[in-house]
Amino acid sequence: MSVKIISKTCTGPVNIAVIKYWGKRDEKLILPINASLSGTLDQQQLRAKTTVAASAGFTKDRMWLNGQEQSLDNPRLQNVLKEIRRRARKRKSGCEDDLDMLTWRVHICSENNFPTAAGLASSAAGLACLVFSLSKLFNVDGDISDIARQGSGSACRSVYGGFVEWEMGKEKDGSDSVARQVASENHWPEMRVLILVVSADKKHVGSTAGMQTSVKTSPLLKHRAEKIVPERMQAMIEAIQKKDFESFADLTMKDSNQFHSVCLDTYPPISYMTDISHKIVRMVHAINAHFKKSVLAYTFDAGPNACLYLLEDHVPLVLGFINHFFPYDVNNEQYIRGLLSEPQKPEQKLLNDIPINPQPVGALQYIIHTKVGPGPQLLEEEHSLLDVSGMPTSL
Numbered sequence: 380m381s382v383k384i385i386s387k388t389c390t391g392p393v394n395i396a397v398i399k400y401w402g403k404r405d406e407k408l409i410l411p412i413n414a415s416l417s418g419t420l421d422q423q424q425l426r427a428k429t430t431v432a433a434s435a436g437f438t439k440d441r442m443w444l445n446g447q448e449q450s451l452d453n454p455r456l457q458n459v460l461k462e463i464r465r466r467a468r469k470r471k472s473g474c475e476d477d478l479d480m481l482t483w484r485v486h487i488c489s490e491n492n493f494p495t496a497a498g499l500a501s502s503a504a505g506l507a508c509l510v511f512s513l514s515k516l517f518n519v520d521g522d523i524s525d526i527a528r529q530g531s532g533s534a535c536r537s538v539y540g541g542f543v544e545w546e547m548g549k550e551k552d553g554s555d556s557v558a559r560q561v562a563s564e565n566h567w568p569e570m571r572v573l574i575l576v577v578s579a580d581k582k583h584v585g586s587t588a589g590m591q592t593s594v595k596t597s598p599l600l601k602h603r604a605e606k607i608v609p610e611r612m613q614a615m616i617e618a619i620q621k622k623d624f625e626s627f628a629d630l631t632m633k634d635s636n637q638f639h640s641v642c643l644d645t646y647p648p649i650s651y652m653t654d655i656s657h658k659i660v661r662m663v664h665a666i667n668a669h670f671k672k673s674v675l676a677y678t679f680d681a682g683p684n685a686c687l688y689l690l691e692d693h694v695p696l697v698l699g700f701i702n703h704f705f706p707y708d709v710n711n712e713q714y715i716r717g718l719l720s721e722p723q724k725p726e727q728k729l730l731n732d733i734p735i736n737p738q739p740v741g742a743l744q745y746i747i748h749t750k751v752g753p754g755p756q757l758l759e760e761e762h763s764l765l766d767v768s769g770m771p772t773s774l
C-alpha cells in the first residue's frame with residue numbers, strides 16, 4: 380500500500396521596493412535598520428511556483444529549485460521550516476493526527492517563470508511562495524510575513540499584494556518586524572511597471588554581503604535610516620493613499636538614488652548601476668522635463684536593471700522613447716514581454732531636445748511590461764510540481 384502524501388502548490392510574486400531596505404540590525408532574525416515599502420508585481424508575468432509535500436514515507440527533507448536538487452542545509456531555510464512547524468504545533472496541541480504530520484519530512488519543488496539570471500528579485504518571490512505553501516500545508520493562519528522575513532528580508536513584503544510596508548519594529552525578538560498592506564492591488568489599477576533588463580555579465584556583490592559592509596562603513600546609511608526614511612515612509616504612504624503619482628515618482632527616484640549613494644559611500648564602494656543604468660536615469664529625467672512633471676519613476680535594486688513605475692496612459696509613449704534610445708534587434712520578437720501595448724514613436728522635434736545618443740542595439744536584453752498585482756495564490760492539485768511519489772514531475 381502506498382504511503383499517504385499531502386501536498387500544496389502555490390505561486391508567489393516578486394516585489395520592487397520604492398523605499399529600499401538596506402542594512403540589518405540582527406543578521407539571524409533578519410531585522411532591518413529602516414522600514415521599507417514596495418509594489419507587488421503581477422504573477423502573470425513574474426512568479427515563483429512551489430509545491431510542498433509531506434509524507435511519513437519520506438526519509439529526509441529535500442528541495443529542487445528550477446530542476447536542480449539543492450541542499451536544505453542552509454540556516455535561513457532551516458529557520459523557516461522550524462518556525463512553521465513551531466507555529467503549527469502551537470495551534471494544534473491536542474489534535475493527534477495533525478501533530479503526527481509535523482514529524483514528517485517534506486519535499487519542496489520550486490521554479491520561476493522568469494530567468495533567475497535576469498537579476499530580478501527571485502529570492503523574495505521564492506521565499507514568500509515557500510512560506511505561503513508551507514502555511515497552507517500545515518494549516519498555519521494569520522500573518523506569516525515574519526516567517527518569510529527570516530528566509531530573506533525583502534520576501535516578507537511579497538506575502539501581500541498591492542503596496543506593502545515592512546515595519547522595522549523595535550522588539551529584540553522581531554515580533555513587530557512585519558509586513559502590512561498599505562493599499563490593495565485594486566486601489567491604483569492604472570499603475571504599470573516596465574522592467575528594463577540590462578545586459579550585464581559583470582558580477583556584483585550580493586545584497587546580504589553588500590548591506591553588511593554598508594552597515595559597518597557608511598555614515599550616510601546611518602543618517603538615511605535615522606533621519607531620511609522615517610519621513611519618507613510617511614510621505615510615500617500618503618502619496619499612495621492619495622494616488623498622487625508625482626510625489627510617488629519623486630520619492631521613488633530619490634530613494635533609489637540615495638540607496639546607490641549609500642553603496643558608493645560603503646568602503647570599499649559597491650556599484651550596482653552601469654553606464655546603461657545611468658543613461659536610463661537621464662532618459663527618465665528628460666521625459667519628465669518634457670511633460671513638466673514626473674510621469675515616470677526609475678528604481679534600481681542590487682543590479683543594473685531598471686524598474687520603471689508609470690501610469691497606464693503613458694506606457695505607449697514611454698515605450699516609444701525607450702525604443703528610440705535603446706534600439707532593439709528587429710528579429711527579437713520577445714523584446715517586449717508581458718502586457719500588450721503598442722509603442723508610440725515620439726516626434727523627432729521632441730527627441731532632438733533630449734541630449735542622449737541612441738545606444739547600440741542590444742544595450743537592453745528585453746523589457747517586461749507588468750502591473751501591481753495580488754499576493755500569493757493557492758493552486759489546484761493538478762498544478763503540482765511533484766508526482767504521486769513526491770518526486771519532481773520534471774525529472
Ligand code: DP6
Pocket residue numbers: 395396398399400401409415500502530531532533534586587680681
Ligand atoms: C536592494 O532581501 O535580498 O532589493 O535580507 O539579506 O536576503 P537579505 O537581502 P534581500 O535585500 C534586498 C535589497 C534590495 C532593496 C529592497 O528590496 O528593499
